[in-house]
Amino acid sequence: MSKVLLISTGGTITMVRDRVSDALVPADIETFKAFIPELFASNIQVDIEAFSPLLDSSDVNPDCWVRMAQMVYDRYDDYDGFVILHGTDTMSYSASALSFMLEDLGKPVVFTGSQLPVGVLRSDAKENLLTAIEMAAAKDEDGNAIVPEVTIYFEDKLFRANRTTKRNAEHFSAFNSYNYPPLAKAGVHITYQPHLVHYCDLKAPLKLHTQFDCNVAVLKLFPGIRQPVVHALLRTRGLKGVVLETFGAGNAPTDHWLFKELKTAVDKGIIIVNKTQCNTGSVEMGLYAVSLNLMKAGVLSGYDITTEALLTKMMLVFGENPNDTDKARELLGRDFCGEMTID
Numbered sequence: 001m002s003k004v005l006l007i008s009t010g011g012t013i014t015m016v017r018d019r020v021s022d023a024l025v026p027a028d029i030e031t032f033k034a035f036i037p038e039l040f041a042s043n044i045q046v047d048i049e050a051f052s053p054l055l056d057s058s059d060v061n062p063d064c065w066v067r068m069a070q071m072v073y074d075r076y077d078d079y080d081g082f083v084i085l086h087g088t089d090t091m092s093y094s095a096s097a098l099s100f101m102l103e104d105l106g107k108p109v110v111f112t113g114s115q116l117p118v119g120v121l122r123s124d125a126k127e128n129l130l131t132a133i134e135m136a137a138a139k140d141e142d143g144n145a146i147v148p149e150v151t152i153y154f155e156d157k158l159f160r161a162n163r164t165t166k167r168n169a170e171h172f173s174a175f176n177s178y179n180y181p182p183l184a185k186a187g188v189h190i191t192y193q194p195h196l197v198h199y200c201d202l203k204a205p206l207k208l209h210t211q212f213d214c215n216v217a218v219l220k221l222f223p224g225i226r227q228p229v230v231h232a233l234l235r236t237r238g239l240k241g242v243v244l245e246t247f248g249a250g251n252a253p254t255d256h257w258l259f260k261e262l263k264t265a266v267d268k269g270i271i272i273v274n275k276t277q278c279n280t281g282s283v284e285m286g287l288y289a290v291s292l293n294l295m296k297a298g299v300l301s302g303y304d305i306t307t308e309a310l311l312t313k314m315m316l317v318f319g320e321n322p323n324d325t326d327k328a329r330e331l332l333g334r335d336f337c338g339e340m341t342i343d
C-alpha cells in the first residue's frame with residue numbers, strides 16, 4: 001500500500017462560511033475530513049497533519065514555507081509522496097519556494113486547493129484533492145516516483161510548481177504554466193509526460209534549505225514612470241535584489257536617468273534581474289536597442305522565469321549566501337530545477 005502525507009495549511013478548500021460575518025474562514029481539520037470520506041477508502045494510506053490554525057494563503061510567509069518544507073523533510077522516508085493543501089492566492093509563491101528549498105527531491109510534493117470550499121455542492125475540492133493524492137503516490141514499473149518534483153495539480157493538469165501563476169480568481173482552471181507544458185493531464189486516465197519531468201540525482205540525499213532574506217522588491221516599469229519612484233525603491237535600506245518587470249522581450253525606456261539609477265544600484269551590489277511583463281516568452285536583452293542600457297547597467301536576464309519563482313529564488317539565494325554578491329549573481333543566472341529556460 002502506498003503512503004501519502006497530506007499537509008493542510010488552509011485555503012478555500014478547507015473553509016466554511018462564518019455564521020456571524022458570512023465571510024469564508026478556515027474550518028478545523030475534523031470538519032474537513034468529514035466532507036471527504038473517500039480519503040480513507042482508497043488503496044492509498046493517507047495520513048494528515050495540519051497547521052493550527054489553518055491559514056488563508058494571504059497570511060502565508062517564508063516562516064510557513066519553512067514549516068511546510070520541514071514537515072516534508074522530517075517525514076521524507078516514511079511516505080511515497082506528499083500533498084500540500086494551500087490557498088490558491090499565494091500557492092505559486094509557496095510551491096516555487098519549496099521547489100528551491102528541497103534540493104535533490106526524489107518524491108512527489110503536490111500542492112492543491114480549490115476555488116469553492118469543500119462543502120459546497122459544485123466544489124472542485126474533491127476532484128483536485130483525490131487526484132493530487134493519486135499523483136503523489138504514482139510510481140513506474142520499477143517502483144520509482146513518476147513525477148518527483150514540487151508540482152501544482154489544479155482542475156485537470158499537473159504543472160511544475162515554479163512555472164505556475166495564478167491566472168483566474170473565478171474559474172476552476174485557476175493556474176497556468178505559460179512557458180512549460182503540463183507534466184500530466186487527468187481525464188478518464190491520467191497521462192504523464194515523463195520526458196518533461198526534471199529528475200534529480202536519485203542517489204543524492206534530500207537537502208533542505210531554509211534561510212530566506214526578504215530584502216527584495218518588484219519594480220514594474222510603465223510608460224511615464226518617474227525618477228523619484230525608481231530612486232526611492234532602489235535606495236531602500238538593505239535592499240539586495242530587484243525583479244525588474246520590463247516590456248516585451250525585456251525592454252525599458254532609454255531615459256538616461258533610468259540607466260543611471262539602475263547602474264548605481266548594481267554598482268552598490270544590488271542584483272537586478274530582468275523579467276518580462278508578458279506571461280509567455282523570454283527576455284532577450286540586446287534584441288532591441290531599448291534593452292542595451294539594461295545590459296550596460298549590469299542587469300541580469302531572467303529568461304522565461306515567473307515573478308513568483310524569481311522572487312522566492314532570490315530570497316533563498318540571498319538568505320543562504322549572505323554577504324556574497326558574486327555567488328548570488330552566479331546562482332541567479334543558473335537554472336536550479338527547471339524554473340527557467342536558458343538559451
Ligand code: ASP
Pocket residue numbers: 010011012013055056057058086087088089090113114115
Ligand atoms: N483566499 C483563499 C486563499 O488563498 C483563496 C483560495 O484558496 O482559493 O487562501
